[in-house]
Amino acid sequence: xxxxxxxxxxxxxxxxxxxxxxxxxxxxxxxxxxxxxxxxxxxxxxxxxxxxxxxxxxxxxxxxxxxxxxxxxxxxxxxxxxxxxxxxxxxxxxxxxxxxxxxxxxxxxxxxxxxxxxxxxxxxxxxxxxxxxxxxxxxxxxxxxxxxxxxxxxxxxxxxxxxxxxxxxxxxxxxxxxxxxxxxxxxxxxxxxxxxxxxxxxxxxxxxxxxxxxxxxxxxxxxxxxxxxxxxxxxxxxxxxxxxxxxxxxxxxxxxxxxxxxxxxxxxxxxxxxxxxxxxxxxxxxxxxxxxxxxxxxxxxxxxxxxxxxxxxxxxxxxxxxxxxxxxxxxxxxxxxxxxxxxxxxxxxxxxxx
Amino acid sequence: xxxxxxxxxxxxxxxxxxxxxxxxxxxxxxxxxxxxxxxxxxxxxxxxxxxxxxxxxxxxxxxxxxxxxxxxxxxxxxxxxxxxxxxxxxxxxxxxxxxxxxxxxxxxxxxxxxxxxxxxxxxxxxxxxxxxxxxxxxxxxxxxxxxxxxxxxxxxxxxxxxxxxxxxxxxxxxxxxxxxxxxxxxxxxxxxxxxxxxxxxxxxxxxxxxxxxxxxxxxxxxxxxxxxxxxxxxxxxxxxxxxxxxxxxxxxxxxxxxxxxxx
Amino acid sequence: xxxxxxxxxxxxxxxxxxxxxxxxxxxxxxxxxxxxxxxxxxxxxxxxxxxxxxxxxxxxxxxxxxxxxxxxxxxxxxxxxxxxxxxxxxxxxxxxxxxxxxxxxxxxxxxxxxxxxxxxxxxxxxxxxxxxxxxxxxxxxxxxxxxxxxxxxxxxxxxxxxxxxxxxxxxxxxxxxxxxxxxxxxxxxxxxxxxxxxxxxxxxxxxxxxxxxxxxxxxxxxxxxxxxxxxxxxxxxxxxxxxxxxxxxxxxxxxxxxxxxxxxxxxxxxxxxxxxxxxxxxxxxxxxxxxxxxxxxxxxxxxxxxx
Ligand SMILES: Nc1ncnc2c1ncn2[C@@H]1O[C@H](COP(=O)(O)OP(=O)(O)OP(=O)(O)O)[C@@H](O)[C@H]1O
Ligand SMILES: [Mg+2]
Numbered sequence: 001x002x003x004x005x006x007x008x009x010x011x012x013x014x015x016x017x018x019x020x021x022x023x024x025x026x027x028x029x030x031x032x033x034x035x036x037x038x039x040x041x042x043x044x045x046x047x048x049x050x051x052x053x054x055x056x057x058x059x060x061x062x063x064x065x066x067x068x069x070x071x072x073x074x075x076x077x078x079x080x081x082x083x084x085x086x087x088x089x090x091x092x093x094x095x096x097x098x099x100x101x102x103x104x105x106x107x108x109x110x111x112x113x114x115x116x117x118x119x120x121x122x123x124x125x126x127x128x129x130x131x132x133x134x135x136x137x138x139x140x141x142x143x144x145x146x147x148x149x150x151x152x153x154x155x156x157x158x159x160x161x162x163x164x165x166x167x168x169x170x171x172x173x174x175x176x177x178x179x180x181x182x183x184x185x186x187x188x189x190x191x192x193x194x195x196x197x198x199x200x201x202x203x204x205x206x207x208x209x210x211x212x213x214x215x216x217x218x219x220x221x222x223x224x225x226x227x228x229x230x231x232x233x234x235x236x237x238x239x240x241x242x243x244x245x246x247x248x249x250x251x252x253x254x255x256x257x258x259x260x261x262x263x264x265x266x267x268x269x270x271x272x273x274x275x276x277x278x279x280x281x282x283x284x285x286x287x288x289x290x291x292x293x294x295x296x297x298x299x300x301x302x303x304x305x306x307x308x309x310x311x312x313x314x315x316x317x318x319x320x321x322x323x324x325x326x327x328x329x330x331x332x333x334x335x336x337x338x339x340x341x342x343x344x345x346x347x348x349x350x351x352x353x354x
Numbered sequence: 355x356x357x358x359x360x361x362x363x364x365x366x367x368x369x370x371x372x373x374x375x376x377x378x379x380x381x382x383x384x385x386x387x388x389x390x391x392x393x394x395x396x397x398x399x400x401x402x403x404x405x406x407x408x409x410x411x412x413x414x415x416x417x418x419x420x421x422x423x424x425x426x427x428x429x430x431x432x433x434x435x436x437x438x439x440x441x442x443x444x445x446x447x448x449x450x451x452x453x454x455x456x457x458x459x460x461x462x463x464x465x466x467x468x469x470x471x472x473x474x475x476x477x478x479x480x481x482x483x484x485x486x487x488x489x490x491x492x493x494x495x496x497x498x499x500x501x502x503x504x505x506x507x508x509x510x511x512x513x514x515x516x517x518x519x520x521x522x523x524x525x526x527x528x529x530x531x532x533x534x535x536x537x538x539x540x541x542x543x544x545x546x547x548x549x550x551x552x553x554x555x556x557x558x559x560x561x562x563x564x565x566x567x568x569x570x571x572x573x574x575x576x577x578x579x580x581x582x583x584x585x586x587x588x589x590x591x592x593x594x595x596x597x598x599x600x601x602x603x604x605x606x607x608x609x610x611x612x613x614x615x616x617x
Numbered sequence: 618x619x620x621x622x623x624x625x626x627x628x629x630x631x632x633x634x635x636x637x638x639x640x641x642x643x644x645x646x647x648x649x650x651x652x653x654x655x656x657x658x659x660x661x662x663x664x665x666x667x668x669x670x671x672x673x674x675x676x677x678x679x680x681x682x683x684x685x686x687x688x689x690x691x692x693x694x695x696x697x698x699x700x701x702x703x704x705x706x707x708x709x710x711x712x713x714x715x716x717x718x719x720x721x722x723x724x725x726x727x728x729x730x731x732x733x734x735x736x737x738x739x740x741x742x743x744x745x746x747x748x749x750x751x752x753x754x755x756x757x758x759x760x761x762x763x764x765x766x767x768x769x770x771x772x773x774x775x776x777x778x779x780x781x782x783x784x785x786x787x788x789x790x791x792x793x794x795x796x797x798x799x800x801x802x803x804x805x806x807x808x809x810x811x812x813x814x815x816x817x818x819x820x821x822x823x824x825x826x827x828x829x830x831x832x833x834x835x836x837x838x839x840x841x842x843x844x845x846x847x848x849x850x851x852x853x854x855x856x857x858x859x860x861x862x863x864x865x866x867x868x869x870x871x872x873x874x875x876x877x878x879x880x881x882x883x884x885x886x887x888x889x890x891x892x893x894x895x896x897x898x899x900x901x902x903x904x905x906x907x908x909x910x911x912x913x914x915x916x917x918x919x920x921x922x923x924x
Contacts, residue, residue: 057720107909113716114652122848122901187478194477202453202464209451212413214439214468214531257728312732318725322718323710
């Protein structure tokens with residue numbers, strides 16, 4: 001018991017020290033990267049509810065991120081002249097995104113998972129078409145001069161200083177994001193270990209048996225979908241305030257795939273794995289930067305676009321992971337058992353033979 | 355056509371003229387049953403007779419092409435699987451369908467879902483009501499595991515249980531929904547004599563606890579010893595119905611089981 | 618000019634291209650019940666391979682349909698090899714895995730192909746060289762071009778050919794048997810692996826033709842072109858009833874016509890509030906509508922031949 005307390009305190013200290021250490025060793029831009037990693041972690045945890053817990057494939061998850069981000073951008077910027085506070089916009093972002101999620105999932109709930117995947121993929125594109133063409137979203141140019149996040153009198157965008165250490169906005173955001181990530185972790189954890197979470201697992205394992213055991217699978221899937229979307233909406237709100245500028249190009253299919261990759265690579269259904277996946281993949285672009293610098297220096301031209309190369313790697317990772325290690329790099333104990341089910345015994349045949 | 359002749363006042367489940375076709379194949383044809391409350395009702399017939407199909411219709415997995423059925427006077431003909439379960443029919447599957455990677459007790463707790471209420475908010479906030487309910491679920495699930503005789507395996511992953519225990523776990527999961535009618539599809543399949551005998555005693559105990567049982571079983575000895583009434587299906591038709599002793603001597607049943615034509 | 622007739626003609630042409638792509642979705646779905654997310658990308662590869670060949674020949678001064686034909690002839694084996702490779706590497710190992718695995722792997726293949734294409738052909742829109750005179754014909758106030766006529770003709774022939782193969786040959790019988798019940802088909806001596814591979818082969822071949830035709834018709838190609846095309850062809854397949862050959866054709870034509878009429882009238886009906894930018898949205902709404910009201914599609918369920 002006592003060692004657990006110590007461990008907790010130690011991790012807390014590490015988490016607090018992390019941005020300072022990063023700043024000292026790697027530089028400011030890495031602190032910013034850290035903030036993005038946390039945003040991605042929240043997103044990935046949201047998608048994890050849908051994919052990892054309930055076993056539903058959502059290929060347009062970034063749409064919910066966009067919904068949250070645009071909501072904040074429109075209601076807290078000079079664009080429409082409105083400056084709503086975070087405490088109103090954060091829950092609103094969650095709610096609006098959740099409604100979109102439910103609306104979108106509803107038509108496919110009675111159908112095979114493939115349809116949900118396609119519909120979400122389509123929706124991800126469609127929402128971008130709307131964002132690009134509508135006036136309220138300011139079309140392809142996007143919205144800028146978005147209000148920095150502010151709680152009470154404290155602006156997260158401004159410079160602060162503490163004990164002589166100069167703390168730009170990226171520090172304040174780091175701590176805000178840490179708190180919200182912790183909250184999302186807590187919620188994810190409590191959900192997975194609850195009546196609803198068990199029902200989601202049951203649906204993922206065997207939908208027919210789940211129905212026959214009295215689970216209203218439509219209702220439950222809708223809940224998972226809305227819940228995941230809500231997390232996406234929250235992350236979007238934070239993203240808009242943090243970045244100060246958004247445009248439709250922040251919300252591409254590629255982003256959805258990257259988030260999916262975080263979940264799959266880290267380990268579907270496993271909170272720690274998913275967070276690790278998110279952080280790993282969020283930092284990866286930085287690791288690729290030297291590659292293009294090297295090409296530029298050597299050939300005077302970037303032959304292999306690092307952005308392409310990175311997406312290519314993600315895509316190949318998805319295939320390879322599915323084939324040789326479907327449980328991800330850091331799986332939850334339950335999923336490890338599940339995804340290798342077919343290698344071993346045939347005790348519970350999942351065949352449709354009723 | 356044989357009609358089940360039982361006073362409907364004591365009937366728990368009444369099915370009338372159920373028909374189900376798959377393409378050209380008539381898997382069920384004008385099947386009518388009336389299952390007395392508190393009984394063990396046997397459903398037998400050669401392979402491919404339509405027994406499992408009838409289960410699938412009665413539990414909402416297939417939609418009947420014709421006919422109606424009701425439980426305790428309430429029509430279930432157009433209900434979804436989960437509604438049917440909520441209204442009181444629980445089942446097991448011929449090919450065991452457990453939530454293989456969840457533990458035994460989790461499987462039973464999923465069965466408890468339909469009789470409990472806590473939702474997302476309760477789970478997130480860990481409300482006291484949610485915690486007591488969760489505790490009650492665990493207690494009840496453990497009781498049921500003990501009842502079917504696998505209490506010691508509560509925390510074992512379902513898929514790794516021995517075959518006979520998986521069958522019993524499925525029964526426990528079904529019982530967790532507090533059914534009025536428990537429909538068992540070949541629960542003794544693959545069991546040895548000792549296990550089958552234990553299962554027979556278990557079914558007797560379930561019956562005594564007030565749950566009506568509909569039992570598909572190929573083990574004729576088990577059926578005849580256990581059932582209060584028996585119905586026989588062949589090629590989707592009901593060819594005999596009645597007390598086991600009478601059914602056993604029905605020439606059409608004998609013919610069906612010997613595979614000869616009935617003139 | 619008769620706008621209505623013109624849009625119908627354009628719609629039928631576009632729709633027949635959808636139909637050609639939809640065939641690939643429907644055949645693969647019919648046999649392994651997997652939405653082959655990468656199918657749109659196979660079309661894209663077909664278009665770009667064709668483009669490279671045609672460009673090479675055009676640079677030498679060759680013109681005419683022969684150039685296009687050679688483009689197609691090179692694209693077909695390329696796409697077939699690709700289709701086979703995809704099936705072998707990304708789907709076959711996962712045939713018995715839980716549902717989610719092949720879906721994720723499929724989306725992985727799709728993205729991987731897009732990115733590979735971007736590395737090979739670059740990220741910009743590439744122009745199909747002008748090698749055709751493309752004369753126009755007038756029918757009742759509307760115009761139909763030679764390219765459009767050829768597309769309609771080729772699509773018709775390929776649809777018919779596919780139908781003949783599926784219905785009348787031993788391979789087709791084996792396909793249908795495997796679609797109905799793979800394990801029984803296996804027991805009856807059908808080599809299910811080979812049949813599945815053949816299905817991918819056929820689908821990819823059709824995709825190659827579709828790709829080059831799309832490129833020729835619209836004049837451009839790009840590594841992302843397979844995405845929307847695939848999504849729409851899938852919509853067409855669902856609209857017609859996934860698993861049904863004629864359904865794919867019907868769904869494709871219907872979608873093409875509706876989309877073109879929509880694009881033509883949407884902005885005038887809404888006073889320009891909703892422009893033709895939204896024609897992609899229309900297809901998506903149709904997909905949702907079909908899924909809600911008739912998930913088995915127009916020709917699904919009854920009377921459908923399952924491939
Ligand atoms: N989903 C289905 N599609 C097509 N045919 C089916 C389907 N389900 C069952 N059948 C057919 O219906 C008939 C009855 O099958 P059913 O499984 O009900 O028989 P059963 O009496 O349970 O046999 P067994 O004792 O072997 O379990 C069989 O011919 C079977 O092939
Ligand atoms: Mg059976």
